[in-house]
Amino acid sequence: MNDEKIAAVKKLQSLKNKFCAKLPARIREMERDIALLRDNAWDGEAALRLHMELHKLSGTGASFGFGKVSERAHDVEEYLSALIKSGGAPERSQKKALFTLWDRFTKSFH
Amino acid sequence: MPKQPLQKILYVEDDPDIQEIARLALEEVGGFTVYICTYGREALGVVTQFKPDLIILDVMMPDMDGVSTFKALRKLETTSSAPVIFLTAKVQPKEVAEYRKLGALDVIFKPFDPLTLADVIKKIWEKR
Numbered sequence: 001m002n003d004e005k006i007a008a009v010k011k012l013q014s015l016k017n018k019f020c021a022k023l024p025a026r027i028r029e030m031e032r033d034i035a036l037l038r039d040n041a042w043d044g045e046a047a048l049r050l051h052m053e054l055h056k057l058s059g060t061g062a063s064f065g066f067g068k069v070s071e072r073a074h075d076v077e078e079y080l081s082a083l084i085k086s087g088g089a090p091e092r093s094q095k096k097a098l099f100t101l102w103d104r105f106t107k108s109f110h
Numbered sequence: 111m112p113k114q115p116l117q118k119i120l121y122v123e124d125d126p127d128i129q130e131i132a133r134l135a136l137e138e139v140g141g142f143t144v145y146i147c148t149y150g151r152e153a154l155g156v157v158t159q160f161k162p163d164l165i166i167l168d169v170m171m172p173d174m175d176g177v178s179t180f181k182a183l184r185k186l187e188t189t190s191s192a193p194v195i196f197l198t199a200k201v202q203p204k205e206v207a208e209y210r211k212l213g214a215l216d217v218i219f220k221p222f223d224p225l226t227l228a229d230v231i232k233k234i235w236e237k238r
Contacts, residue, residue, distance in 0.1 A: 005225065008134055008135075008225065015127075047154045063128075072222050
């Protein structure tokens with residue numbers, strides 16, 4: 001590995017640390033949004049915000065070495081995207097599937 | 111005629127984390143001169159001065175998405191035939207086909223490996 005790559009690996013580690021430090025706050029924000037989709041509620045704005053945040057996490061996670069986080073975020077993102085595109089509040093079974101994917105996603109941090 | 115070397119890259123990406131990783135991957139690992147824009151509209155204003163050899167576009171962005179930015183860039187004289195790569199999250203094959211049909215040089219998927227992204231781009235540049 002040449003000097004540039006060694007320096008890049010060090011910098012990448014520092015970016016990863018910054019990413020990890022911000023993660024709990026980002027998860028809390030997303031949990032606030034997912035709560036707005038539970039039970040009888042379906043807040044379209046919250047669904048869009050959540051979708052965008054999942055999209056970002058899916059795109060960055062694996063670049064920092066968190067492949068599973070990226071993968072699971074992508075699963076929720078894709079399912080949520082289909083629900084958003086279909087318009088209106090989803091069926092109870094669709095919500096259940098969404099929350100199952102969400103739970104798998106949150107477990108991927110441990 | 112020798113191929114023009116790849117030196118200047120304009121990257122349009124709204125996510126600050128990806129911006130930082132991409133800067134590291136392209137500038138420090140790849141040795142390119144990189145200008146990063148957060149929005150498509152910003153890129154339209156920058157291209158005339160910066161004159162990139164290659165433009166990399168994220169697809170999902172607020173306000174003006176990657177495809178709209180691509181189409182707007184094609185209308186500008188400076189970038190009417192500029193090589194463009196879409197750097198996007200995993201998408202359906204039909205979407206990839208759509209980007210290629212639009213005239214994109216290639217499509218790279220996120221998440222990418224910051225230590226090898228520059229090599230991937232160099233290979234795409236070489237075979238164009």
